[in-house]
Amino acid sequence: xxxxxxxxxxxxxxxxxxxxxxxxxxxxxxxxxxxxxxxxxxxxxxxxxxxxxxxxxxxxxxxxxxxxxxxxxxxxxxxxxxxxxxxxxxxxxxxxxxxxxxxxxxxxxxxxxxxxxxxxxxxxxxxxxxxxxxxxxxxxxxxxxxxxxxxxxxxxxxxxxxxxxxxxxxxxxxxxxxxxxxxxxxxxxxxxxxxxxxxxxxxxxxxxxxxxxxxxxxxxxxx
Amino acid sequence: xxxxxxxxxxxxxxxxxxxxxxxxxxxxxxxxxxxxxxxxxxxxxxxxxxxxxxxxxxxxxxxxxxxxxxxxxxxxxxxxxxxxxxxxxxxxxxxxxxxxxxxxxxxxxxxxxxxxxxxxxxxxxxxxxxxxxxxxxxxxxxxxxxxxxxxxxxxxxxxxxxxxxxxxxxxxxxxxxxxxxxxxxxxxxxxxxxxxxxxxxxxxxxxxxxxxxxxxxxxxxxxxxxxxxxxxxx
Numbered sequence: 001x002x003x004x005x006x007x008x009x010x011x012x013x014x015x016x017x018x019x020x021x022x023x024x025x026x027x028x029x030x031x032x033x034x035x036x037x038x039x040x041x042x043x044x045x046x047x048x049x050x051x052x053x054x055x056x057x058x059x060x061x062x063x064x065x066x067x068x069x070x071x072x073x074x075x076x077x078x079x080x081x082x083x084x085x086x087x088x089x090x091x092x093x094x095x096x097x098x099x100x101x102x103x104x105x106x107x108x109x110x111x112x113x114x115x116x117x118x119x120x121x122x123x124x125x126x127x128x129x130x131x132x133x134x135x136x137x138x139x140x141x142x143x144x145x146x147x148x149x150x151x152x153x154x155x156x157x158x159x160x161x162x163x164x165x166x167x168x169x170x171x172x173x174x175x176x177x178x179x180x181x182x183x184x185x186x187x188x189x190x191x192x193x194x195x196x197x198x199x200x201x202x203x204x205x206x207x208x209x210x211x212x213x214x215x216x217x218x219x220x221x222x223x
Numbered sequence: 224x225x226x227x228x229x230x231x232x233x234x235x236x237x238x239x240x241x242x243x244x245x246x247x248x249x250x251x252x253x254x255x256x257x258x259x260x261x262x263x264x265x266x267x268x269x270x271x272x273x274x275x276x277x278x279x280x281x282x283x284x285x286x287x288x289x290x291x292x293x294x295x296x297x298x299x300x301x302x303x304x305x306x307x308x309x310x311x312x313x314x315x316x317x318x319x320x321x322x323x324x325x326x327x328x329x330x331x332x333x334x335x336x337x338x339x340x341x342x343x344x345x346x347x348x349x350x351x352x353x354x355x356x357x358x359x360x361x362x363x364x365x366x367x368x369x370x371x372x373x374x375x376x377x378x379x380x381x382x383x384x385x386x387x388x389x390x391x392x393x394x395x396x397x398x399x400x401x402x403x404x405x406x407x408x409x410x411x412x413x414x415x416x417x418x419x420x421x422x423x424x425x426x427x428x429x430x431x432x433x434x435x436x437x438x439x440x441x442x443x444x445x446x447x448x449x450x451x452x453x454x455x456x457x
Binding site (some may be wrong): 057077 | 235238239242243246249250253254309312313314315317318319320321322323324455457
């Protein structure tokens with residue numbers, strides 16, 4: 001399924017939590033500039049795979065190579081990660097949150113934070129605390145946080161959960177635009193239909209393994 | 224929007240430390256979680272002990288050093304638990320871990336933040352201790368300032384480290400004192416003896432101040448060296 005050289009190569013990746021194996025020997029390569037939808041039932045290993053790519057969980061066995069290195073700390077500034085929880089401080093406003101997280105990447109530019117908020121259709125002048133945001137607004141702010149450092153690889157865990165249809169549609173358009181601009185995007189989702197016609201590949205996971213990779217969603221839904 | 228390549232330069236470390244410290248102070252100013260719990264706890268200690276004992280001025284000088292520092296140590300545990308609990312809500316700590324920001328910046332910011340919280344507590348509580356126990360130092364009172372600073376740092380530097388260590392344990396509120404108190408015994412001994420020496424004026428506090436300084440240097444270095452392991456532990 002690769003038309004261009006891979007930027008990510010995962011080899012025999014095993015991740016165990018105690019006696020439970022969340023990933024069981026995943027070997028896969030991903031080309032750059034594509035949008036991958038990772039699908040599967042709960043407990044299939046989707047989130048663990050994403051966290052392993054983000055460097056948040058260490059492989060029990062096997063390796064992950066990104067941009068030719070297995071030292072994921074060395075390329076962490078090229079990654080943007082959005083988790084299922086918001087990864088935001090509820091007691092601060094949206095801009096305060098983004099300013100702080102931008103600082104972690106050495107970015108002190110307020111305009112960049114405002115642009116990231118505007119990109120997800122949030123008003124940068126909103127002074128309301130994140131605790132008072134709706135779930136959908138939190139999700140969008142969480143995506144804005146992941147975009148702050150202009151990453152080459154975006155890892156998004158359930159970005160559309162609790163987001164209304166219009167906002168989810170707008171997020172999909174934004175993701176498609178970023179993919180066209182050359183970013184590699186991984187989206188873990190249970191709402192695969194939102195990405196039909198947009199995702200370059202659908203990766204199906206089951207029992208900690210990748211079971212299928214297809215370019216179309218349709219045949220898999222009848223599975 | 225591209226990040227600076229020299230993110231780990233000392234300037235960047237200082238920048239991230241300051242940003243994290245400012246964020247923690249802002250969050251505390253808004254919620255007042257830590258300071259309120261510490262104040263309430265210390266106030267209880269002062270009042271309960273003053274009703275339990277009725278020491279004369281001389282007896283007060285002998286016991287006040289221990290009483291003050293034990294009260295501050297126990298109260299600090301409340302703040303230490305709060306600092307990291309904040310990072311667990313919404314798993315915000317993961318956002319820090321995926322960023323190129325150095326682990327030690329987070330540790331230093333947390334330790335400095337806790338230092339500020341405990342120092343504020345000490346400033347507010349000291350007049351009450353003086354009033355309730357009729358304290359008047361017979362030794363060089365100015366030496367109480369370095370003792371307070373060094374003693375507070377000794378509590379918060381280890382406390383911040385062990386609170387991070389117990390972050391992923393099931394009963395972290397119990398785990399923190401279990402880890403912190405035994406390690407703090409040499410520092411506590413130095414703080415109490417130095418304070419008592421100044422209050423009674425019977426001996427010099429210099430030995431204890433040197434011991435406390437050495438303790439601070441050793442444990443600050445050890446915590447800085449080990450913190451990255453603690454932060455990235457699963």
